[in-house]
Amino acid sequence: VADHGDPDLGVPLARALQVAPGWIETYRELTIAQSGTAPPGMPTAFVLQYLIDPLATVVSAAARLTPFVLSTDPGLWSIGLDPTYLYPVGVQVRPGDHRRVEDDVERLDAAYEAYAATARAIATDLPSPTKMSSLQRLGMVEDMWEISLARLAGAPPPERQSCCLLYALPGCQPCAGCPRRD
Known part of the structure; x- marks a missing residue:
């Protein structure tokens, strides 16, 4: 938790949409440097995941x-992002309208609704420089x-609706929970 006066750590979520095009392009270049290719849509999928996974977690x-x-x-x-590979390594949360909810079910439902809206x-x-379906x-x-709930429970990743396109890189297989797995 940060103080109101603390500088932003890495990518301020309020500026995510302005920062994303450069991040997507840089991630595309990193992927090409590492794997020789960057499948269309993959850099955008990863940046979207990197923006909302820390929030969900x-x-x-x-x-x-x-x-x-x-x-x-x-x-x-x-x-906060890894300086070389640009994946999330830290989250900064400032004081705000956080609230106490005593009932476990009500609290989790309210947390999901807040997360999902953002x-x-x-x-x-x-x-996105390439078409990305709804x-x-x-x-x-x-x-x-x-996935965040599964991590908390120590459970394997659930089957996903979305795909990060990792399987499209040379030598890679669909990840756990990938909708493209057989």
Whole structure:
């Protein structure tokens, strides 16, 4: 948790849509440097995942492990990135309209609704240099929430609606939970 005066860590979620095009292009270049190719859509899928997975992870963990529903106001959130490979390595949350909810079911439902509203807005409005279907975009929102809950429970990843396209890289297989798995 950061103080109001702390500088943003990495990518301020409130600026995600402005930062995303450069991040997508840089991630595309990194993927080409590492694998020799960057399948169309893959860099955008990864950047979308990198934007909403930390939000899902922290919001669901707070709802499951504490009595709090965290505000998902993008102005309160920043994501720290690995300096070389640009994946999330930290999350910064500022004080805000976080609230205590005593009932476990009500708290998890409220946390999901808050997360989903913010994540859907990011997913829907994310600029992409290639076509990205609404199933891919909104499926990623649901997938990141379900994956975060599975992690908390120590369960394997659930089957996904969205695909990160990792399987399209040379030598890679569909990841656990991939909708393309047989």
